Amino acid sequence: MIGNRVGAALDRVISHLPAGGEVREGQAKMAEAIGTSIDRERHLVVRAGTGTGKSLAYLVPALIAKRRTVIATATKALQHQLGDKDLPALAEEIGFEFDYAVLKGRSNYLCVQRLREAKESGTQEEFSVDPPGTDTPLAESRPEQARAIAAWAQTTTTGDMAELEFEPDTRVWSSYSVSPEECPGAFHCPSGGSCFAEIARARAAEADVIVVNLHLLGAHIASAGSVLPEPEVLIIDEAHELEEILSKSLGVSISAGRLRAIAAMARASSPTARGGTPSELDEVALSVMDSASDVERLLERLGGTRIRSLADGDLAYEVELLQSRLERLDAVIRKNLTTDSGTENPKAQRAVQALSRLRNEIALLHGLSEDQVAWVEFGARPSLEIAPVDIAPILSREVFEKMTVVMTSATVPLDLGVRLGAEPDRTDELDVGSPFDFEKQALLYCAAHMPDRRSANVEEAMIEEVVALMQAAGGRTLALFTSRAVMDRVATAVRSRIELPILVQGERSKGALLSALSSEAALSLFATMGFWQGVDVPGAALSLVIIDRIPFARPDDPLMQARRDRAGAAAFRVVDLPRAASLLAQGAGRLIRTKEDRGVVAILDSRLATAGYRWELIRALPPMRRTKDRELAVEFLRTIDQEAIDLERGAEPAEGVSSPTVR
Numbered sequence: 001m002i003g004n005r006v007g008a009a010l011d012r013v014i015s016h017l018p019a020g021g022e023v024r025e026g027q028a029k030m031a032e033a034i035g036t037s038i039d040r041e042r043h044l045v046v047r048a049g050t051g052t053g054k055s056l057a058y059l060v061p062a063l064i065a066k067r068r069t070v071i072a073t074a075t076k077a078l079q080h081q082l083g084d085k086d087l088p089a090l091a092e093e094i095g096f097e098f099d100y101a102v103l104k105g106r107s108n109y110l111c112v113q114r115l116r117e118a119k120e121s122g123t124q125e126e127f128s129v130d131p132p133g134t135d136t137p138l139a140e141s142r143p144e145q146a147r148a149i150a151a152w153a154q155t156t157t158t159g160d161m162a163e164l165e166f167e168p169d170t171r172v173w174s175s176y177s178v179s180p181e182e183c184p185g186a187f188h189c190p191s192g193g194s195c196f197a198e199i200a201r202a203r204a205a206e207a208d209v210i211v212v213n214l215h216l217l218g219a220h221i222a223s224a225g226s227v228l229p230e231p232e233v234l235i236i237d238e239a240h241e242l243e244e245i246l247s248k249s250l251g252v253s254i255s256a257g258r259l260r261a262i263a264a265m266a267r268a269s270s271p272t273a274r275g276g277t278p279s280e281l282d283e284v285a286l287s288v289m290d291s292a293s294d295v296e297r298l299l300e301r302l303g304g305t306r307i308r309s310l311a312d313g314d315l316a317y318e319v320e321l322l323q324s325r326l327e328r329l330d331a332v333i334r335k336n337l338t339t340d341s342g343t344e345n346p347k348a349q350r351a352v353q354a355l356s357r358l359r360n361e362i363a364l365l366h367g368l369s370e371d372q373v374a375w376v377e378f379g380a381r382p383s384l385e386i387a388p389v390d391i392a393p394i395l396s397r398e399v400f401e402k403m404t405v406v407m408t409s410a411t412v413p414l415d416l417g418v419r420l421g422a423e424p425d426r427t428d429e430l431d432v433g434s435p436f437d438f439e440k441q442a443l444l445y446c447a448a449h450m451p452d453r454r455s456a457n458v459e460e461a462m463i464e465e466v467v468a469l470m471q472a473a474g475g476r477t478l479a480l481f482t483s484r485a486v487m488d489r490v491a492t493a494v495r496s497r498i499e500l501p502i503l504v505q506g507e508r509s510k511g512a513l514l515s516a517l518s519s520e521a522a523l524s525l526f527a528t529m530g531f532w533q534g535v536d537v538p539g540a541a542l543s544l545v546i547i548d549r550i551p552f553a554r555p556d557d558p559l560m561q562a563r564r565d566r567a568g569a570a571a572f573r574v575v576d577l578p579r580a581a582s583l584l585a586q587g588a589g590r591l592i593r594t595k596e597d598r599g600v601v602a603i604l605d606s607r608l609a610t611a612g613y614r615w616e617l618i619r620a621l622p623p624m625r626r627t628k629d630r631e632l633a634v635e636f637l638r639t640i641d642q643e644a645i646d647l648e649r650g651a652e653p654a655e656g657v658s659s660p661t662v663r
């Protein structure tokens with residue numbers, strides 16, 4: 001039995017680690033439970049707090065089991081940790097016998113065919129397919145990146161973009177790679193025999209453990225299992241992001257940018273298309289460009305609208321016109337599938353491939369089923385989205401019925417497996433807690449006296465709370481908002497009232513903002529949803545997390561609306577509440593990242609103190625002490641701030657400082 005052997009194996013692994021140490025209680029419990037789940041072919045959802053040592057807790061039983069395992073993660077950082085550190089250490093230093101591979105989506109690899117075409121045409125770029133709406137020639141925009149990629153291409157043995165010492169501009173990289181939609185496959189590609197993406201897939205097919213991201217897992221599920229070798233065990237880390245990422249992967253997205261990219265691809269697919277005389281191909285491609293502009297204007301007008309059918313109206317008219325133009329474009333490109341000398345034309349093949357996919361996806365609009373929801377997504381580049389209302393039936397069929405699934409994260413809702421389609425009588429739940437002492441390390445402060453969210457003075461009250469708390473903390477704050485407009489107004493007001501340095505989302509790149517928050521003394525950061533998860537700022541740099549409100553989805557969010565319609569009277573409890581609880585836990589989870597961290601999570605929403613559903617939210621949070629008294633939060637923050645200042649000055653920390661008594 002695997003479960004019985006896990007404990008000794010985990011001991012051996014930990015004793016070999018460079019830092020030494022002991023197996024943590026939660027880690028041992030988790031590893032044993034996963035071993036038992038694999039033995040019995042049962043699904044398992046494990047909530048394991050930050051610092052548990054989750055990755056070894058699932059890697060060790062998976063390796064002992066010797067079953068083909070796929071590990072799916074949400075972030076590149078975790079993929080890197082597993083593929084470049086944990087798995088090599090287990091294989092090379094600790095002596096487990098297994099093969100492993102990291103597999104990424106096709107567009108992460110250098111496309112040998114595109115490189116060859118670029119060399120043949122004597123340029124380092126031909127056309128830009130992404131992002132849309134940019135007409136600047138690529139080589140003019142980032143010539144140094146294009147040259148660096150071309151030089152790296154001569155020596156790389158993997159073609160993996162991650163090997164580059166810089167993160168290439170999307171447009172630069174898109175000239176050296178292809179999307180899965182446009183690749184015709186190795187069999188139809190003249191460079192298929194030396195294709196890096198195909199080599200990576202072949203290597204993954206031989207591996208015992210394959211590390212992928214959730215998007216690639218989504219592509220595998222959407223293709224009914226044609227992207228990855230079928231695993232016996234699927235381990236999903238960072239599983240709290242599973243539902244959102246898979247909802248996107250299992251849906252389609254149509255934007256004006258995508259239409260322009262297709263038109264550009266088509267024009268580049270004919271040897272004569274870029275010459276001086278307008279060809280038939282140019283003419284049809286330009287008509288698709290025109291449609292792209294019309295569609296873009298229409299989508300801007302319809303932002304946020306749910307599309308129930310294409311019966312008539314402006315959208316029906318534009319879609320019909322677009323479809324006829326795309327059909328014509330398809331017919332014209334197909335004339336170029338072979339060149340005058342009779343050889344295959346890979347550019348035309350790729351254009352046809354991408355066009356077919358797009359036409360099939362647009363056709364979905366004509367037959368939307370009750371299981372699908374279509375809407376126009378707001379944004380600077382609006383898009384038409386179609387997604388499954390509920391991904392559970394798909395996951396049940398394609399995942400839970402076929403393999404053993406382990407889902408884990410620090411905040412994974414324990415009912416996630418069953419909610420996403422796992423059979424209840426074949427699914428176990430386990431919470432191994434956290435190695436941190438949240439009672440001592442953290443205080444949850446709810447501003448119960450805040451006015452109702454809809455009242456006129458709520459924003460002023462929020463500003464007053466933020467100022468008082470930030471001053472007590474000496475900055476060191478991550479303020480998370482559910483609305484960009486509210487964030488901007490509150491940031492402006494707070495900046496005018498206190499002198500502490502504040503950065504606001506949008507002022508620098510995300511990486512630069514987080515790097516500044518980690519390293520610049522007393523700095524605070526105001527941000528929105530993109531910063532509610534995946535932000536890891538350990539130490540004295542962060543002692544206060546402010547959350548402006550319980551993050552319920554907007555009432556008019558079309559996907560949520562469709563899910564609510566389906567859930568009927570239970571909609572709030574089964575759709576809105578679990579999502580809000582999960583996001584709230586993610587936001588609050590930014591505070592305590594190590595055993596030394598201390599601080600306050602302040603939630604400026606009185607509903608957390610008064611609403612009938614509040615306990616479902618509180619139970620999802622780490623077990624912090626709780627208070628409604630701002631003075632206690634202020635007192636705790638001042639103590640932590642003083643300690644941090646003392647440490648920065650090189651003084652010994654004061655002894656006996658503890659969390660305040662909470663009333």
Ligand code: SF4
Binds near residue numbers: 106112184190195
């Ligand atoms: S099969 Fe050909 S087109 Fe597709 S990624 Fe490989 S080299 Fe590029």
